[in-house]
Amino acid sequence: MKKILISLAAVSALFIGAAAYAEEAGKAGEASHEANPTHFPIHKPKEMSWSFAGPFGTYDKAQLQRGLKVYKEVCSACHSMKLVAFRTLSDLGYSEAQVKAFAAGYTVQDGPNDAGEMFERPGIASDHFPSPYPNDQAAAAANGGAVPPDMSLLAKARGVERGFPQFIIDIFTQYAENGPDYIHSLLTGYDEQPPAGMTIPEGTHYNPYFNAGVSLKMPKPISADQVTYDDGAPQTVEQYSEDVSAFLMWAAEPHLEDRKKTGFRVIVFLLLFSVLMYLTKRKVWSNIAH
Amino acid sequence: MSEGHSTYTPKTGIGRWFDARMPLPRLVYDSFIAYPVPRNLNYMWTFGGILSIMLVSQILTGIVLAMHYVSDTSLAFGSVEKIMRDVNQGWLLRYMHSNGASFFFIAVYLHIFRGLYYGSYKAPRELLWILGCIIYLLMMATGFMGYVLPWGQMSFWGATVITGFFTAIPVVGNWIQELLLGGFAVDNPTLNRFFALHYLLPFMIAGVVVLHVWALHVVGQSNPTGIEVKSKTDTVAFTPYATIKDALGMVVFLLFFAYFIFYIPNYLGHPDNYIVADPLKTPAHIVPEWYFLPFYAILRAITFNIGPIDSKLGGVLAMFGAIAMLFLVPWLDTSKVRSAVYRPWYKLFFWLFVANAILLGWLGSRPAEGAYVLMAQMATLFYFAFFLVILPVLGLIETPRRLPNSITEAVLEKNKGGSGHPAGATASPETKG
Numbered sequence: 001m002k003k004i005l006i007s008l009a010a011v012s013a014l015f016i017g018a019a020a021y022a023e024e025a026g027k028a029g030e031a032s033h034e035a036n037p038t039h040f041p042i043h044k045p046k047e048m049s050w051s052f053a054g055p056f057g058t059y060d061k062a063q064l065q066r067g068l069k070v071y072k073e074v075c076s077a078c079h080s081m082k083l084v085a086f087r088t089l090s091d092l093g094y095s096e097a098q099v100k101a102f103a104a105g106y107t108v109q110d111g112p113n114d115a116g117e118m119f120e121r122p123g124i125a126s127d128h129f130p131s132p133y134p135n136d137q138a139a140a141a142a143n144g145g146a147v148p149p150d151m152s153l154l155a156k157a158r159g160v161e162r163g164f165p166q167f168i169i170d171i172f173t174q175y176a177e178n179g180p181d182y183i184h185s186l187l188t189g190y191d192e193q194p195p196a197g198m199t200i201p202e203g204t205h206y207n208p209y210f211n212a213g214v215s216l217k218m219p220k221p222i223s224a225d226q227v228t229y230d231d232g233a234p235q236t237v238e239q240y241s242e243d244v245s246a247f248l249m250w251a252a253e254p255h256l257e258d259r260k261k262t263g264f265r266v267i268v269f270l271l272l273f274s275v276l277m278y279l280t281k282r283k284v285w286s287n288i289a290h
Numbered sequence: 291m292s293e294g295h296s297t298y299t300p301k302t303g304i305g306r307w308f309d310a311r312m313p314l315p316r317l318v319y320d321s322f323i324a325y326p327v328p329r330n331l332n333y334m335w336t337f338g339g340i341l342s343i344m345l346v347s348q349i350l351t352g353i354v355l356a357m358h359y360v361s362d363t364s365l366a367f368g369s370v371e372k373i374m375r376d377v378n379q380g381w382l383l384r385y386m387h388s389n390g391a392s393f394f395f396i397a398v399y400l401h402i403f404r405g406l407y408y409g410s411y412k413a414p415r416e417l418l419w420i421l422g423c424i425i426y427l428l429m430m431a432t433g434f435m436g437y438v439l440p441w442g443q444m445s446f447w448g449a450t451v452i453t454g455f456f457t458a459i460p461v462v463g464n465w466i467q468e469l470l471l472g473g474f475a476v477d478n479p480t481l482n483r484f485f486a487l488h489y490l491l492p493f494m495i496a497g498v499v500v501l502h503v504w505a506l507h508v509v510g511q512s513n514p515t516g517i518e519v520k521s522k523t524d525t526v527a528f529t530p531y532a533t534i535k536d537a538l539g540m541v542v543f544l545l546f547f548a549y550f551i552f553y554i555p556n557y558l559g560h561p562d563n564y565i566v567a568d569p570l571k572t573p574a575h576i577v578p579e580w581y582f583l584p585f586y587a588i589l590r591a592i593t594f595n596i597g598p599i600d601s602k603l604g605g606v607l608a609m610f611g612a613i614a615m616l617f618l619v620p621w622l623d624t625s626k627v628r629s630a631v632y633r634p635w636y637k638l639f640f641w642l643f644v645a646n647a648i649l650l651g652w653l654g655s656r657p658a659e660g661a662y663v664l665m666a667q668m669a670t671l672f673y674f675a676f677f678l679v680i681l682p683v684l685g686l687i688e689t690p691r692r693l694p695n696s697i698t699e700a701v702l703e704k705n706k707g708g709s710g711h712p713a714g715a716t717a718s719p720e721t722k723g
Contacts, residue, residue, distance in 0.1 A: 157564035263552020277538040
């Protein structure tokens with residue numbers, strides 16, 4: 001056993017040494033041109049403390065409701081959320097009647113009817129969020145050539161690489177909030193000024209948290225007091241951004257609470273089972289040298 | 291089975307009736323109850339059983355997922371999301387299946403490294419080893435095609451890159467690639483044939499697993515000392531001794547598996563695969579699943595032409611060569627001693643090989659630029675040197691440590707020395723495996 005440990009130690013030492021060498025080598029090339037960065041994002045996302053993080057994480061329903069409001073009043077002007085059905089909004093703490101009323105606030109296209117014509121009707125609970133544009137081409141044309149991404153999975157479709165050794169530590173800390181951290185950092189990153197000498201392409205907006213360049217087509221989407229909260233939460237960009245990031249995490253992973261709850265039961269069961277197995281194994285092997 | 295003709299008679303009348311017509315009860319009894327296993331097997335020998343349950347788990351979750359999945363480029367991504375959102379416990383099935391693939395590979399890598407460390411591939415177990423290598427190859431094909439099915443960005447671009455390898459083959463390369471794709475680019479025909487093959491291959495794996503287990507039961511298990519079983523005292527019966535040990539190994543393995551499924555289910559995946567495939571938009575870095583990364587690093591390490599072989603073909607040859615090395619191991623290793631326990635130099639090089647493989651995996655995840663390229667080239671060189679130089683040469687020049695006369699002697703020696711307990715006090719856990 002001791003020998004295995006020593007070998008393992010030697011292995012890790014070697015690996016860490018080599019990895020560290022490569023990291024340093026990588027950084028050396030990067031630091032020289034602040035005005036012409038080659039690796040994005042320029043800043044790593046800010047790590048927030050989310051209510052849904054960790055083994056017992058749950059969604060903060062009030063926060064999700066506020067986030068939904070931000071999505072509805074701000075984001076949904078350009079971003080679709082095709083995979084999310086109104087009926088699932090009951091997860092946010094709304095009653096059936098509230099969900100129906102919310103859905104009815106939207107107009108959706110249906111049909112064809114008996115006369116063979118498409119018609120519009122108020123939304124019902126089983127409808128999905130309607131998209132702001134009829135197709136991707138229309139979306140691109142209205143947004144300077146860039147299609148605003150669908151938001152259903154955004155919180156799982158974005159994640160900045162964590163690097164060594166952080167990606168190993170993440171296993172133990174159960175860090176899985178790359179997406180909301182990224183979205184929140186991006187939304188609150190528009191006020192930072194580009195370093196002197198950096199050229200920002202026309203029609204784009206500098207944001208050091210953007211993961212694919214120095215700037216993006218989306219302008220700063222939200223400012224203070226733009227959305228009215230009824231629960232007294234502060235109407236700041238910071239708060240809006242946190243709320244909508246949490247809401248998007250729910251939209252991307254609606255069964256997160258169920259998953260973590262089930263997980264706890266499974267882990268407890270397996271732990272007990274393994275203890276029993278270990279004791280049985282010891283008993284069975286007790287009279288055999290091995 | 292290795293003991294020659296079976297003397298087993300079922301206890302019940304129905305059992306005897308069945309056994310006389312088709313000796314299935316006898317086969318089960320001889321294979322999983324009376325089958326003698328070396329008494330000194332450690333927990334590294336539990337991965338065979340673990341791999342079996344992983345295969346069963348993948349097939350079961352996969353069949354249910356296939357009931358909800360639609361293999362059409364315009365519907366595939368949405369159908370997977372429907373599973374995640376609307377199918378009862380669909381999120382669990384899907385996360386079990388996607389993480390299951392990773393854990394299948396974790397287990398198979400530990401199983402392969404076990405074989406390399408203890409020299410399990412040596413005569414008479416060459417065929418057993420090769421059947422294992424075939425299973426590994428089939429697993430790689432299955433894993434690759436499975437990753438394409440959700441039709442995310444990495445699915446599409448991974449498929450484009452990997453099928454592109456085949457165009458490097460002279461004369462027939464383009465033809466093979468078009469046959470694989472069912473067209474000139476990754477599209478609907480590709481998705482459909484990959485789905486069909488992804489459903490087929492696991493059953494082929496199951497078939498080869500049967501052969502693998504059959505071969506194992508003919509030659510018997512190797513063991514940490516690498517000494518063949520010589521007498522009855524060297525072995526114990528499979529049930530209860532190996533069954534309970536395997537069961538413990540499985541439960542502990544499932545603990546790790548469950549941790550990933552329930553707490554960090556997307557840790558081993560790539561965020562880009564939650565973006566629907568777009569043939570007009572190439573991701574910044576195309577990376578395969580983690581379990582292919584060492585081979586991906588080897589592929590990209592060949593950045594130079596070698597005579598008539600250009601760098602592209604060279605990379606593909608190096609990558610397939612890296613896998614081919616495994617098939618040749620039984621004949622590359624010239625040592626008469628099996629186990630690294632008695633081979634101090636081999637033991638050192640084995641651990642260096644492990645470190646190198648991990649390093650290659652990490653380099654595979656880096657962009658191929660700057661210092662990474664040189665490091666990948668050095669690591670690739672060591673990878674091949676391990677098989678082609680170190681294995682053959684070490685066997686000839688290394689002086690192994692003294693081997694015990696038998697497994698029993700090794701066990702008794704171990705229990706006497708070191709732990710400070712009398713030979714009978716085997717209950718002390720620190721002396722185990």
